[in-house]
Amino acid sequence: MRLLVQPDVEQRFWDKVQKLECGCWLWKGVKTKYGIGRFKYRGKLRSAHRFAYEVFYEAIPDDVWIVRRPECKTPGCCNPEHLMLGDRSIAMGNGCQRGTVNPPDNASIINTQEHKISRKFTPEQVKEIRLLLSQDVSVIYLTWRYQVDAHTIYRVKNNEHYKDV
């Protein structure tokens, strides 16, 4: 489900976005030293691109990474179409150039993320995950439910793991 915000909040967001010809949404507001936009919402500074993703697509748990698609060349780009769910390994694989890696707002979660990646499912869980996916349950929900990263769920989904289940 999308993050529902009041119109004035959304307007405040748009006031800080400049749409470029390449399709990127440049953030004109405050940025971190890595070029990641910051947007204050409910008294808390959040990453602008995460806020955009949640408003336009769906709300995401704090420990899910949002990374820029490889074809997007604008650090801190806030166009949800240029963003995708990821995890730390995808973020690192994308290259560590500034502004590409967009860690969760809650940085302390990174260690848990590493722990999560190594997690193994029981055959029952694999069947359950596949069943839920076939019923259009979102990957985001599953990452929360099983406390794993999105990559792990995609692997189950794409039969890269647990082929024998």
Ligand SMILES: [Zn+2]
């Ligand atoms: Zn972009």
